[in-house]
Amino acid sequence: MKSEILYPGAFPMVRIELAEGEHIKAESGAMVACSPTIDIESKMEGGFLGALSRKFLTGEKFFFQTLRASRGHGETLLAPTVPGEIVILDLDGVNEYMVQKDGFLAGADGITVESQMQSMSRGLLSGEGFFILKMSGKGMLVLNSFGAIHKIELKPGQEYIVDNSHLVAWSTTTSYNIEKATSGWVASFTSGEGFVCRFRGPGVVYIQSRNPRGFGSWVRQFIPVSE
């Protein structure tokens, strides 16, 4: 299985080459084009209950699509719905990532996607909800962001503060606390940041350069209000 990011930047695609018999799972609706040797199947990843919990708990899609090179070698082109970068990670069976609900684009068959409950404070204040996706297993993992993806590398004990709306993925060896952006409550909200996540290494945190919620609010002001 080989992968390559095409047109890096705001409107990228990922090309994934599959040898005969290989398959990947991708977010429903992610396929842009594929070789005629590729079969597209719809699958409830993790069984019915797994798919149900993913749909209702994290807001992810109920079905994933499986792209299988059934009749020989082929390739598929995948793209996310929103404009933004794509990053390809390689999971080795030991490193695991938590991914915000819109961040998953595709994964090798060996990747397990499950929804996991967060602590109460993180669920309430992180902006990610009470349940987020946990990616584990072995193989290629393709994530996408809204805007550019920036990788923050944290050494053991090193800290970094991230606005909660900009999180994409973070390794499970990191830990984070939710805190006010400034020392005072009023200033914390008038600064426009509200709550932030204080990450502590070791590990990697992927962030996105644009805030989807902020963008939504910005667009909303231009939508005419119907009578």
Next chain:
Amino acid sequence: MTDFHPNALCFGDEFPAGGVPCLVHVETQGLTIAFAADGNQGQAEAVPFSSVAVSAGGLDHDQLVLSWAGPAGQRTLYLKNSDVIRAFRQAAPDQLTMPLERAVGQVRRVRRRHRMVWGIAGGSLLALTLGLWFGNDVLVELAVDRIPIEWEQKLGESAYRDFLTQHEVAKDGPPVDAVTEMTHRLVSQIPDNPYTFEITVVKSDVVNAFALPGGYIVVFTGLMKEAERLEEVAGVLAHELNHVLQRHGLERIVKQLGFIAVVSIVFGNQQGLGQMMKQLGVELMTLRFGRAQETEADLTGLQLLHRAKIDPSGMITFFERLAEKDEGRVEWLSTHPMSSARAERLKDRLAGMPEQSLEPFTFDWSKVRAALGAPTGPGL
């Protein structure tokens, strides 16, 4: 090429920030850590227990973190594999036991705190739901207020028509005329009445009368036979009319439908509720009102009788007399349980009402009783 199955992540100054997968073995004197070099098993690093510091870490504080200063600098190992952690706990010397137990204690505390917070949150949510379900009549009333009268009428009508097809209806005669006149007298005294009441006399010895949502009332001839005075029948009618006016039937249905239905009505999804209510048509016939609803129908019924210039004491005496009888035989009592407190409350309210001149009915009660086949004469 040997298969390399890492079981831990190692962090160090020369390693990438995401850590390097490694294979940890627990030996009697310490750990051996093997790294994969270009897909091949590379050099192994031996770490004695004496140089290791232990703590808990990771996103959920569920990983065992071992750190030490090696020849290549500071190293940190994140262990999640339960077999390796168990082996480490068994092999660790005494000086590591304390920090190890502290780390384990920390993990347990974090987990216990998570469970407690979620337990409290879940318990609060459950308490709130139960509170809304059992206690919050305000929400039920709010939901009932949003149901149009036409819907209520459709709901009641289907159950009413269905009931009448299975019973013999008295179409005319003195009993029907009497009930019609009583109803007109009472209904004319209801201000802003949104209902068109339909009263039917059903030929049956069952001592019963009931009201369905939407203004449909059934009076059994058995109940009329049991009544010694016409005011007693008028009392039952006033009571049943007020079950309709206060929308008690609808309130019971909404309560039975549950919290989800209430929320759907409050937030405007009345379509789905209509479907559910259709299925409840059969259950309408066995609907029992709550104690508060009975009291409300009693008191408002008493006031209605007073305004209609009908002697309200008939209502109380009839209720009391029925209560003395066998409750299993008198069906009306099974859906309208009578207690002495209830009768006393009515008597108190009646005592506080101003004197009212009574207006006689145009029909002859003895003729009604004769038509019903009930004994007539003095004392009845």
